[in-house]
Amino acid sequence: MIIKNTEPSLANETEICHECDLNIAIPSLKINQKAVCPRCGYLLSAKRANAFERILAFAFTALIFLLASVLFNFISFKSNGLENDIKMLDSITILIDSGYSALAIIEIITVFVIPVFVLVSLIYIVSFLSQGRYPAKGHVLMNIIFKLLPWNMVEIFLVGTLVSLIKIISMAEIILGPSFFAFILFSVSMTAVLLHIDKRYFYQALDSTAKKNKNALTSSALKPKFAETHATDxxxxxxxxxxxxxxxxxxxxxxxxxxxxxxxxxxxxxxxxxxxxxxxxxxxxxxxxxxxxxxxxxxxxxxxxxxxxxxxxxxxxxxxxxxxxxxxxxxxxxxxxxxxxxxxxxxxxxxxxxxxxxxxxxxxxxxxxxxxxxxxxxxxxxxxxxxxxxxxxxxxxxx
The missing domain is CATH 1.20.140 (Butyryl-CoA Dehydrogenase, subunit A; domain 3)
Structure with a gap:
């Protein structure tokens, strides 16, 4: 069900659309309801059942599969009696040894560092919110997470791996190691985490928890952080x-x-x-x-x-x-x-x-x-x- 409503009388909160700057009155959402900007169609919020629980479950699962993907053989390449086995992190070492440190940095940051930071930060934030406690630097971490999400390229790396295998499968024998399948499951779990993240819902939970923990926060920290900036600002x-x-x-x-x-x-x-x-x-x-x-x-x-x-x-x-x-x-x-x-x-x-x-x-x-x-x-x-x-x-x- 999609809600398109701008009547203040029906709303619990008024927010600014991130993309068109329209002031929108959003009523309290029920499970599986969405709030969509009536002018530009931007998805303002979507309330999913047990979102926090699912984020925790998928985030832990993703970290486990990521660990498994770096421990074992990723891919083996055999041609004319010669064989080369690589693990996930071997690609980084090979690039650095070959003088392509910039590519190694891109791979490290987009495939490992950012996903791990996002997953660990979400586990930290959700764990505190689930207990009704405000996580230290909660708003700051959420702001960082949303800025980093476009640079998470786990699924793109997986597709690139599949394309590269298809390109060379005709000239050599390819053996997929346990880490390859672990990385697929990591990518699936990571995607599931991202699908359950709702910006407005997270900031509402942080603001609500912050108000209950006023002693640990300054008055400035209690101001809503999910409100978007006006075009005039x-x-x-x-x-x-x-x-x-x-x-x-x-x-x-x-x-x-x-x-x-x-x-x-x-x-x-x-x-x-x-x-x-x-x-x-x-x-x-x-x-x-x-x-x-x-x-x-x-x-x-x-x-x-x-x-x-x-x-x-x-x-x-x-x-x-x-x-x-x-x-x-x-x-x-x-x-x-x-x-x-x-x-x-x-x-x-x-x-x-x-x-x-x-x-x-x-x-x-x-x-x-x-x-x-x-x-x-x-x-x-x-x-x-x-x-x-x-x-x-x-x-x-x-x-």
């Missing part, structure tokens, strides 16, 4: 300029990302560099049509589409356009959601470079384009974050 011009700077940077990085090799394959002493589009063409010629389409969409179409959408959105708010407001908001949400999935190609290169290390017989190394392409993904994500969707519906000159 930020510098409109600065937001637009910052977004333009990030868009232009991503465009400049996109050129070398596609012109330079993203991967180098050493086969019998011969170097065979491969660009992103070259890899797509090679996969297509070999009959791997689904994988070629995945790489083409994630690595070529998605970045270009996101850059074009961000250019259109930023230009439209800069010129105070009032046309196609609903369509622009939908495009913004799509661009924000799909942008991170371009990291699939980077994770494919990381897995292949970690797995295929058989000396001069066959070895794969990341190309210089991996750094440029990583920069494209990061810059476009930051551009989407810096863009203020509130400006789509609030085109006042004085903003």
């Amino acid at each position: 930020f510098n409109r011009s600065l937001s637009i300029q910052k977004t333009w700077a990030l868009i232009i940077t991503s465009i400049l990085l996109y050129i070398p990302a596609n012109m330079l090799p993203i991967m180098n394959t050493w086969f019998l002493g011969q170097d065979e560099p491969s660009t992103i589009i070259g890899g797509v063409i090679l996969l297509w010629h070999h009959g791997s049509y689904p994988i070629a389409m995945v790489i083409f969409i994630a690595s070529i179409m998605v970045p270009i589409t996101k850059i074009l959408v961000l250019i259109w959105l930023n230009y439209s708010v800069q010129t105070h356009s009032r046309q196609l407001e609903h369509q622009r908001m939908k495009m913004y949400r799509i661009a924000e959601f799909i942008g991170r999935w371009s990291m699939i190609d980077i994770f494919v290169v990381i897995i292949l470079a970690s797995l295929v290390q058989l000396g001069n017989t066959m070895s794969i190394f990341p190309g210089v384009a991996t750094f440029a392409f990583s920069g494209v993904v990061i810059m476009t994500m930051l551009a989407a974050m810096s863009f203020e969707p509130k400006l789509i519906y609030n085109q006042t000159e004085n903003l």
Whole structure:
């Protein structure tokens, strides 16, 4: 059931829509009810049955499976009598030893550090809230969690691993270790945790618990932290300029990302560099049509589409356009959601470079384009974050 209501008389609280800046009166939600902004369709809140209990259960399960995924063999690669076994953390060591520390840092942060921090923080916060106690720095931790969630790329790493295996399965024997299946279950559990997180519900619980523990908190800490900022509370011009700077940077990085090799394959002493589009063409010629389409969409179409959408959105708010407001908001949400999935190609290169290390017989190394392409993904994500969707519906000159 979806609730769309703006009548103050029916509401327990009035909040500001995160995306269109509309003041909305939200009634007390029942189980399985949702509150949706009547103007832009943004999901304001969703109340799920036993949300805290499920978050705790899935979070503990995710941590257990993550631990299992780093303890045992992840994947084994056999070719021409040579074999290479890797564990999850071996890929990081291989990248550092090969001089690709930046890629190792990306993998560590997005696949391990951020997910673990989010899970441990949620367990800490929910455990206290379930007992009716306010967790120290509860609001601060929740703010950090919501800022880090877009950079959690566990499921993207898993898809990248599957794509890399399909790319090399025709040239070698692949054996999936116990850690591979543990990582799948970790990814599923992590996704289940994220699906049960509701921003408004968490902040309401924190504020309610804080009021019951006034002795441990200052009056400023008791102010609601889930209320969104009005469009008039930020510098409109600065937001637009910052977004333009990030868009232009991503465009400049996109050129070398596609012109330079993203991967180098050493086969019998011969170097065979491969660009992103070259890899797509090679996969297509070999009959791997689904994988070629995945790489083409994630690595070529998605970045270009996101850059074009961000250019259109930023230009439209800069010129105070009032046309196609609903369509622009939908495009913004799509661009924000799909942008991170371009990291699939980077994770494919990381897995292949970690797995295929058989000396001069066959070895794969990341190309210089991996750094440029990583920069494209990061810059476009930051551009989407810096863009203020509130400006789509609030085109006042004085903003």
